[in-house]
Amino acid sequence: LHKKEENFMHWRNTHQRYGLTSIALHRVMAILVIGLFALGKYMITLDYYHSLYLALPEWHRGLGVLTALLLAARLLWRWSNPLPDLSGRSWEKPLARLVHRLFYVLLLAIVVSGYLISTADGHALQVFGWFDIPALISGANLEDRAGAVHYFLTWLLAFMLALHVAGALKHQFIDKDAIFTRMLGFAPGQRN
Ligand code: HEM
Numbered sequence: 001l002h003k004k005e006e007n008f009m010h011w012r013n014t015h016q017r018y019g020l021t022s023i024a025l026h027r028v029m030a031i032l033v034i035g036l037f038a039l040g041k042y043m044i045t046l047d048y049y050h051s052l053y054l055a056l057p058e059w060h061r062g063l064g065v066l067t068a069l070l071l072a073a074r075l076l077w078r079w080s081n082p083l084p085d086l087s088g089r090s091w092e093k094p095l096a097r098l099v100h101r102l103f104y105v106l107l108l109a110i111v112v113s114g115y116l117i118s119t120a121d122g123h124a125l126q127v128f129g130w131f132d133i134p135a136l137i138s139g140a141n142l143e144d145r146a147g148a149v150h151y152f153l154t155w156l157l158a159f160m161l162a163l164h165v166a167g168a169l170k171h172q173f174i175d176k177d178a179i180f181t182r183m184l185g186f187a188p189g190q191r192n
């Protein structure tokens with residue numbers, strides 16, 4: 001490929017590597033999701049008289065809705081782009097793909113359960129005061145049940161993230177292939 005042509009094509013994925021759009025979406029969402037996990041765990045330890053008792057859950061809900069919007073954009077982008085081939089041993093590829101797909105499914109379920117926790121009492125979900133998302137479903141114990149689901153799924157996500165990062169680091173330091181840099185490198189696919 002000529003240098004010039006390469007630069008034009010960087011926004012989209014190819015079968016060999018992720019384009020800049022996928023890389024940017026992955027980075028922003030990784031920061032958001034890890035941040036939301038930490039924020040979620042921290043905010044529920046605050047007692048009623050803490051000055052951030054109301055503010056932190058409000059940010060958590062707002063950032064959670066932002067994550068949902070990014071997730072939608074990311075799925076549309078993924079379905080309209082080639083998916084880069086994976087490298088690794090035969091059992092590693094399906095495992096990696098499974099974890100990637102599960103991330104998308106899990107994030108969707110986490111966002112839906114988060115929405116249900118927040119709206120079970122019939123109040124709309126306010127997104128940073130920019131706009132409201134109306135409450136649709138309410139019911140006895142819905143808040144608690146959605147909370148239990150949110151709790152379980154966010155831990156499952158954390159466990160999968162550990163596996164995901166371990167896999168990425170293995171590619172970088174043991175296999176020494178391009179998998180890590182093609183998603184996280186500043187110059188995508190450096191080692192290709
Ligand atoms: C629309 C999106 C989201 C909304 C509306 C939302 C809402 C909430 C609410 C209301 C709570 C408090 C539950 C309680 O008081 O027991 C909570 C807890 C939590 N959320 Fe979210 N959330 C969303 C997305 C996410 C995402 C994407 C993550 C990422 C991992 C996340 C991680 C957590 C964690 C770790 C907790 C603490 C759970 C616990 O230990 O009980 N949330 N969320």
Ligand code: HEM
Nearest residue numbers: 029030033034078086100103104161165168179180182183
């Ligand atoms: C700092 C931690 C992270 C590292 C080091 C990392 C690393 C990577 C790498 C190297 C890839 C490329 C795999 C390939 O070449 O096919 C990748 C893909 C992916 N990562 Fe991460 N990641 C991190 C955090 C996250 C988080 C927090 C999420 C979501 C919860 C996530 C979701 C995904 C998904 C869904 C893909 C597959 C993209 C696709 O092909 O659709 N990653 N990650």
